Amino acid sequence: MNEPIRVAVLGASGRMGGTTVRAVQEADGLELVATLDAGDDLRAVVDAGAHVAVDFTVPSVTEDHVHTLVDAGVHAVVGTTGWDDASLGRVRDHLVRAPGVGVVVAPNFALGAVLAMAFARQAARWFESAEVVELHHPDKVDAPSGTARHTAQGIAAARAAAGLGPVPDATTQAVDGARGADVDGVRVHAVRLRGLVAHEEILLGNAGEMLTIRHDSFDRVSFMPGVLLAVRRVVDRPGLTVGLEDLLDLHA
Ligand SMILES: NC(=O)C1=CN([C@@H]2O[C@H](COP(=O)(O)OP(=O)(O)OC[C@H]3O[C@@H](n4cnc5c(N)ncnc54)[C@H](O)[C@@H]3O)[C@@H](O)[C@H]2O)C=CC1
Ligand SMILES: O=C(O)C1=N[C@H](C(=O)O)C[C@H](O)C1
Numbered sequence: 001m002n003e004p005i006r007v008a009v010l011g012a013s014g015r016m017g018g019t020t021v022r023a024v025q026e027a028d029g030l031e032l033v034a035t036l037d038a039g040d041d042l043r044a045v046v047d048a049g050a051h052v053a054v055d056f057t058v059p060s061v062t063e064d065h066v067h068t069l070v071d072a073g074v075h076a077v078v079g080t081t082g083w084d085d086a087s088l089g090r091v092r093d094h095l096v097r098a099p100g101v102g103v104v105v106a107p108n109f110a111l112g113a114v115l116a117m118a119f120a121r122q123a124a125r126w127f128e129s130a131e132v133v134e135l136h137h138p139d140k141v142d143a144p145s146g147t148a149r150h151t152a153q154g155i156a157a158a159r160a161a162a163g164l165g166p167v168p169d170a171t172t173q174a175v176d177g178a179r180g181a182d183v184d185g186v187r188v189h190a191v192r193l194r195g196l197v198a199h200e201e202i203l204l205g206n207a208g209e210m211l212t213i214r215h216d217s218f219d220r221v222s223f224m225p226g227v228l229l230a231v232r233r234v235v236d237r238p239g240l241t242v243g244l245e246d247l248l249d250l251h252a
Contacts, residue, residue, distance in 0.1 A: 007231060008034035008050035008074075010042075010065060015139075016056035016079060016220060023224040024054075030231060046072045052231050055080050059142060063087045066105075070098045077230040078105040079223070081146030092240045102234040104241045107146030109226030111248070113200065116215040117147070118250040120202045121154040123213070125162030129205035130155050131180070135191040136198055143190040147200055149183050150243065155202070156184035 007024045011017035012035035024032045034048035038057075042065065045053050052075045055065050059082025069076045070091070083105055091103055108114060124130055132155070134148035167186065171179055180189035198217040203210060217223065226244050233247055245251045 002029065004029055004031040005231060005235060006031050006033045006049055006051045008032075008036065008045040008048060008053040010036050010045075010053055010055045011057035011080070013037040014056055016223065017054075019220040019224065020054050020056060020227055023221075023228060024231075027228050030228070042068050045069065045074055050074055051235055052077060054078075054227060054231065058082075063090070066091055066103055067094055070094050070101050070103065073098065073101055075101060075234045076103045077227065077234055078103065079107075079109055079227065081107060081142050083107075083146070088240065088242060095239050100238050102237040102239065102241070104230045104234050104237070104244075104247075106226065106230065106242070106244045107150045108198075109223040109230065109244060110198070110215070110217050111226055111244075112222070113147055113198075113215045113217065114226070114244045114248060114250065116200065116202065116213050117151050117154055117243075118245060119213050120151055120204070121158045123204055123211060124155040124158035125164065127204035127206050127211065128164075129167050129203075130159070131167075131187045131189065131203045132183075133189045133191065133201040133203065134199070135193060135196050135201075137196050138192040138194055140192065143192070144181050144183070144188040145190065145198070145200070147198070148188045148190070151200065151202060152183035152186035152188050155186050159185075 007030050009017050009020050024030050033050050034044050053069050055078045057080050062080035066076050132148045132152050134145045180187040200215050202213040
């Protein structure tokens with residue numbers, strides 16, 4: 001019988017960290033060996049003999065965590081948002097000097113959300129207009145969501161590859177923020193509402209028609225199949241993987 005994968009959870013007292021702790025405890029072939037939160041020393045991950053650390057913390061610390069883990073030879077599965085091309089690039093470079101170590105950074109581990117992003121990329125080249133609306137619980141600290149940014153970047157890349165120009169928008173007078181954030185030329189709107197968990201609508205428009213792609217996470221358990229998949233796969237996947245798309249064979 002194979003040895004279990006030894007897993008540490010960073011941010012274990014948080015909403016996602018707590019859900020991950022329970023999912024790892026219940027998962028076949030995984031063993032929870034350490035739970036850390038703010039103020040704890042990351043050396044506990046190594047002392048516990050963890051193979052993989054799952055990070056659901058805050059944008060200001062997550063990159064440092066990954067570099068420390070890579071130096072220690074611990075694979076990382078990261079759901080924390082706030083990553084950009086520069087921070088991902090630094091991790092990619094670091095991993096060149098740490099052969100055999102894998103890092104998965106995914107803005108959304110819910111399978112439906114990953115599919116929604118893939119569908120949006122596929123559809124984007126056929127529509128003149130595209131906007132993204134993300135809706136979340138009001139305790140979320142970042143806006144727009146990492147998922148919405150990733151979605152908009154995917155749409156923008158698909159539009160550019162198809163030779164589409166800017167989305168039409170005649171706005172010349174607007175209250176600050178009324179048109180949302182501009183992510184690579186795609187407008188992204190963020191709603192914060194008590195009662196919500198994590199939701200996204202991708203609106204694609206042509207003359208006389210609209211395609212809406214919508215995903216709803218009603219409960220944080222929705223992220224767990226993706227987290228567990230990444231934990232199981234990262235140990236045999238050296239280097240940096242961004243998004244769950246590749247693990248689900250969804251990359252265009
Ligand atoms: N990729 C995905 O599928 C998902 C990603 N997220 C992201 O995960 C992150 C966490 O979200 P929530 O759990 O809702 O937040 P939360 O605020 O409930 O939990 C964050 C936890 O991190 C802890 N923390 C802060 N600094 C730390 C440090 N230096 N070391 C260890 N722990 C530290 C906090 O004390 C807290 O317990 C956010 O960036 C969120 O956007 C959330 C849901 C799904
Ligand atoms: O903070 C959250 O809750 C979520 N954060 C991630 C994001 O910013 O995209 C994933 C999901 O939307 C839930």
